[in-house]
Amino acid sequence: MFVSSPPEPAPHANHMVARAVLASELGPDGRRSRVSRLRSDGPLVLRPSHPKGAEPLTHRRTDAARVSLAAGTAGPLGGDDYALSIHVGAGSTLVLQDVAAMLVLPGAGGGRSRMSLDIRVDDGATFVWWPEPIIAAHRCDHTHDIRIEIAPDARMILREEAILGRxxxxxxxxxxxxxxxxxxxxxxxxxxxxxxxxxxxxxxAVLGDAGAVGSIIAVDPAWERGAPPADPYDRGAALTPLAGPAIAIGAVAADSLALRRLLVRGLDILGGPWIARHNGKDGS
Known part of the structure; x- marks a missing residue:
C-alpha cells in the first residue's frame, strides 16, 4: 500500500488547494480487501481505520478496507478548492467514513469554496460511504460536487446530510x-x-422551515427486476425507486438528530443487509 503523510497545503491567492487520493483492491487471498493507495493532502487527511459506529451492508466485517477522512485544518473556507479521488477496485470492499462533521466557513478574502469528489466503483466491488453532515455556516459560499461511476455488478450505499447553519x-x-x-x-x-x-x-416545495436535509442512495444489481416500492413513510421523508436497480431515501427535518432518525427509518423499511448495525444491533 502506498501511503503518504499530509504535505503542506498549497497556498494560492490566500486559499488552499488540496488533492487527495484513495484506492482499494482485493488482497492476494481473494477474500480480504486492502487499501492500495492513500495520499492525503493538507486539510484532507486520510487514515486506515477500524469500524466506527453502525454500518449498513458491511456490518463491521473484518474483510473490508476501512478509511476515515479527517480535517487537517478548519474549513473549507471561502476560496479553498478541495478534491478527493476514490477508486474501489474490482471485487474489493471499501468503507469510507468521516471523523467529524464538515463545517463550511466564509473566507477572510471572500470567494467560493469547492469540494469535488470523483469516485469509480469497479466490477463486483462494494462501496459504503457514510460521512458526517456538512454544516453551512453563516456567510459561507460553497459548492459540493460528486461524480460516481459504478459498474453494473457493483453495490453501493452513500449518505448525504446538510445542516442549514449552526x-x-x-x-x-x-x-x-x-x-x-x-x-x-x-x-x-x-x-x-x-x-x-x-x-x-x-x-x-423545497425545504420549507427545515434546518436539515439529507438522502441515502443504494444501488444493488439484485434489484434488476425491480427495486423496492415507493414508501412516503413520514411527512418529511420518502423512499423512492430509481430507474435502475437503485433507491433514493430523501428527508428534511428540523435538525440533524431528527434527520438522522428519519434516514435510519428509511433503511429499516428497506430491510435486509441495508439496515445499519453496530455489533449486531441496529444503530445510526
Missing amino acids: HGEVPGNFASRLRITRGGAALYDQRLRFGPSAAGADGA
Missing part, C-alpha cells in the same frame, strides 16, 4: 450536485441549493 444562525449559500452513472448510463442526478441566493429554497 444553532440559531442563518446559513450561507450552499450548492451541491450528485451525479451517478452505472455502466455509462445516467442513474441519478440531483441538485440542491439553499441560502440567501437560492430563491424559493425555503418554500414548501
Whole structure:
C-alpha cells in the first residue's frame, strides 16, 4: 500500500488547494480487501481505520478496507478548492467514513469554496460511504460536487446530510450536485441549493422551515427486476425507486438528530443487509 503523510497545503491567492487520493483492491487471498493507495493532502487527511459506529451492508466485517477522512485544518473556507479521488477496485470492499462533521466557513478574502469528489466503483466491488453532515455556516459560499461511476455488478450505499447553519444562525449559500452513472448510463442526478441566493429554497416545495436535509442512495444489481416500492413513510421523508436497480431515501427535518432518525427509518423499511448495525444491533 502506498501511503503518504499530509504535505503542506498549497497556498494560492490566500486559499488552499488540496488533492487527495484513495484506492482499494482485493488482497492476494481473494477474500480480504486492502487499501492500495492513500495520499492525503493538507486539510484532507486520510487514515486506515477500524469500524466506527453502525454500518449498513458491511456490518463491521473484518474483510473490508476501512478509511476515515479527517480535517487537517478548519474549513473549507471561502476560496479553498478541495478534491478527493476514490477508486474501489474490482471485487474489493471499501468503507469510507468521516471523523467529524464538515463545517463550511466564509473566507477572510471572500470567494467560493469547492469540494469535488470523483469516485469509480469497479466490477463486483462494494462501496459504503457514510460521512458526517456538512454544516453551512453563516456567510459561507460553497459548492459540493460528486461524480460516481459504478459498474453494473457493483453495490453501493452513500449518505448525504446538510445542516442549514449552526444553532440559531442563518446559513450561507450552499450548492451541491450528485451525479451517478452505472455502466455509462445516467442513474441519478440531483441538485440542491439553499441560502440567501437560492430563491424559493425555503418554500414548501423545497425545504420549507427545515434546518436539515439529507438522502441515502443504494444501488444493488439484485434489484434488476425491480427495486423496492415507493414508501412516503413520514411527512418529511420518502423512499423512492430509481430507474435502475437503485433507491433514493430523501428527508428534511428540523435538525440533524431528527434527520438522522428519519434516514435510519428509511433503511429499516428497506430491510435486509441495508439496515445499519453496530455489533449486531441496529444503530445510526
